[in-house]
Amino acid sequence: MWCTSCALAVEGSLNRLDGIHEVSVHYPSATLCINGTPAATQLSVLASKVKRLGYRLSELEPVADAHARLEEESRYLTLRLMVGALFGMWAMLASLLIYVGALPSEQVELIVAWVSGAFSLPVVLFAGLPFYRAGWRTLIAKRPGMDVLISLGVFGAVIVSVVLLWRGSSEVYFDTAVMLIVLLLVGRLVETLCRHRGLKALDTLSLPDENVSVWQNDTFQSLPVGEVSAGMRVELVSGELLMLDGTLEAPGWIDTASLTGESLPRYFNVGQKVYAGCRYLGVTPVVMQVSAEVGKRRLDRLCDEMRRYQAKKGELQKLADRFAAWLSPLALLLALLTLPAALLFGLGWEEAFVRALSVLVVACPCAVGLAVPLASLAGSGQAMQQGIALRDPAALETLARIRSVALDKTGTLTTGSHSVLHRQARAGIDEHALQQKLSAAVAGSEHPLAHALARWLSDERDQHPEQNPEQNIEVNESPGEGRRVRLNSGEWLTLGSANWLNRQQIVLPSQAEDPAMAFASQVMLADKAGWLATFYLTDQPVADAATSVKRLLESGYVVAMISGDRQGAVSWLGEQVGLTRDACYAQRSPEAKARLLQALPSPTLFVGDGLNDTLSLAAADVGIAPLSASEAAREGASAQLMTPGISGVVRLLGIAKRTRRIMVQNLFFSALYNTLALGLVVLMAIPPLVAVLAMAASSLTVTLNAARLAWAEPDEND
Structure with a gap:
């Protein structure tokens, strides 16, 4: 997809299919999340519909393929940007000489104007081609977006300039078309690099394709890891990275740092489950029976879940989409009305066309479309770098508004x-x-x-x-x-x-x-x-329990411990971590836990690890599973801590606040820009080139603001 308009076009096209209940296309990760009847949600049915728009739909791609796709997009953009910059520079220089009156005569100015038009042709016909293609696709989908406005703005500037040249005037607007394309290509390239940066967080959940030693025909043979299936027995040698999930047939020391962040290796007994991404440190080789092959490993599930949930949109993103959806048609309508209105007020055809052209350019909702998804992607990446796997990045918006934090005792606040x-x-x-x-x-x-x-x-x-x-x-x-x-x-x-x-x-x-x-x-x-x-x-x-609880209390959260354990043990632990007696609730059944949680000030956050916590994880607005959580708890949580302790909860709340702050900033300023710009350009004469610079600056500001979150160093004090 070329831009957020493409995503909205795909959504609109698929929404019209029978049997489809909900569609969400996440542009930064190029992911589709769809809900509907089994017949309607078959890949073959959806792919054929999407193909008519000019896009390709496939199964969720591996992280490595996503990197390759974004690298290809970057090269594609770089080539077009180089062409646009090279020829656009001469087109702009020619226009500049005319504007400042540096040429000796009107005949020379006319020749230079033709030269400006000639240099703009490669930019308009080659560098701007992706905008026209995307604009046509969104028109077919009956969801005209920003690329339609861009295309009309470029063609309008070129047509007006050609007509003026034909009439012998050198006051051309080729520079407007060139600048529009070049600046938007710069924005697209920066945006693609931000998307690439966001995907890099998933690299921690991917493993290389290597051979493993598998027991076959009474001997160990080397096979590609992708050919190993559940039930097979593989040999682990000292220092080897585990490529598959399985159970040990002999005890040994395992370094879990890459998966859990624990600095010290752990001793695993016979029959204990180990996961891909860990490293065997024993002296003598051991045999492991594979329980999950490639594609079904714990790391694979975490990676896929993160990327699937990225396609789900929060309230801010839905608001931005609604705003962008009506902004483009409104801009087209205003442009059409501006032309006859300018003529009625006595302006000439040339100035009337220029006014309408400025409306088209300035109203481009690029910034609105990028305001939320880029910030969400950057926030998810920051969380992963901090050892927190977000299964539902839409929860970032809720996490930023959390008022109450409830903690389980055994396995969450304790070892x-x-x-x-x-x-x-x-x-x-x-x-x-x-x-x-x-x-x-x-x-x-x-x-x-x-x-x-x-x-x-x-x-x-x-x-x-x-x-x-x-x-x-x-x-x-x-x-x-x-x-x-x-x-x-x-x-x-x-x-x-x-x-x-x-x-x-x-x-x-x-x-x-x-x-x-x-x-x-x-x-x-x-x-x-x-x-x-x-x-x-x-x-x-746990080692960080007291400091984490202290930081939560200092930040103004209502913090409670809810446990099924006896009162004495709960009260003692509360004293150790800094909670008052009235904030410690003991001997609570799973149902009572959930009811108590719902009585706390909302939105609520619950952190729990056991089967008895699944009801509370579902009852809370956001649930978090600690490192040692059971499979049921992990499935019911919106996020999972990948490091020991609960300090990740504090870090995640800080990341969520920063992410939402940037989302709101982006959405507010982009909406304010488009609203004010449209009003100004209708009421007063704004040169198309100035409109181009204002629109590009708005889009670039939103992108760089999101990049500030993606590239920022983690703040331990947040």
Whole structure:
């Protein structure tokens, strides 16, 4: 497509088809989003309709193809701009000599005027060809737009100039036609570069086409990644980039930095799912069973979803489209009325035509058409560079107006895994002996709290390495309650909850429980002498939770934590992250969460990661899924954080505010320009060349204002 008028023409043409409910064409990304009956939305049906307008419709193109298309468009524009600039320069110079009266006689001026016309021919016939083609297509679609005005302006300037030359006058307007084409080509080129810049954000979600080692015929063979299907087994060697999603058949260390931004690699166990874009760091090769081939990987889905949702338009874009839709026909009508009106007021044919020509040129709604989509594309690109995948860029407009931010607890504000917060032990117990017994008691347990105790012991051992660790040789376990283990020394240890230890006939002294730690999960350890120690574990807040909540509160948002967890744990976490007790809501069912969310000042934003959060994500005006979110939560969210923590929420709100600010600026000034310019050009004589410069300046200002957002460095303090 050549411009936003092309997009509106395609929309208008497809809207007239039977069975079509909604059509949205996003010009910057050249994407069509259509809603209708299955029969009406077949590619073959839509493509044939679009082809009659002179456009080509195909399946959503890969990011690499989109880059190639935009590079081709850039070369196409550059060639025409070079021709326009080269010949236009001489045409303008010739006109300038006439305007300033630098020529010795009227005969020489007439010759120079003919020279100006000759130099303008390559510009008009070659450089301006895309405008005429687009104008004809939009006329066919019965949606005349800016290219119709441009074409009429160019042809009008040339025709008036030829008539004047034929009458022996050197007051020609070839420079107007040349300047109109050249300046608009400059604007189109800058706009294409901005679109290219916006697509570069998707590069982080694309992977190169490389060969992978696949198990076939009892040996590993090298195959192109595109030929690998789900269920196949591929070999990963140290340092290799994962090209496919899958599950590991052996444990290993995985660097997830490229996908999640985590600086430290993570240890994945057998059966855990890993995603394309990560890197295997293990020493020995491991085998991975493919769960999603090329086109169905998590990265592919994110990329496609982002580009599909880019075609959806927000309220500001719809407003801009409506304004541009009636502006072009209005300009044509005013131009037609200006000609006879000027004649009625006693102006000559020449001046009347010049007035009508100025109306056509100055009314071109290029800036209005570009005001919102370029800013939206730039904002989406900024979000991706900040580690936030926007599944619905139209949500940027809503995000800029958010008043309330509600946060889930487990997995969103917390890490999702417990750690030791406090412990108390029997008087006189040796610290090293306590650690040895605890290590033996948790060894081999699959309970999450036992894993947390094992991690705590591992950290302690880094500071005080064990010399002769105790080992268990017999285990009696009650799943979910506790376990008894016999050490190689013959001593029995009991590990579990207070209730379970009581049932094991173990007497717990008063100091075994600390009332101030009632919010934490308790694990008690006992030996042959009775109670030995109590460990208090909590799900710790993510590293950036407190700073992020503080920044949200300072920015004036209503911030709440809504959780299904017990009151004590929720209140404790609220204190840790800086929320007051009345802003922390505990023991809420999924339905209660959604109802509470709707009672907050709207528009609302909800951040949640679990299955129980899907209802709240749908109830909120905008939903965001953190990095560790479940598949259901990701599907229900408008955006997904690709980095750990919740600081991405703060960054996204800042980006949304900047984007909407630029959208409103662009829309206001472009609409103001067109409205005032049309009024002025009808009431007073404005030379066509001045009208050209004003129109081009308006379009270029809108484009550069959007580019300011695309090229700006991320502002951490926004």
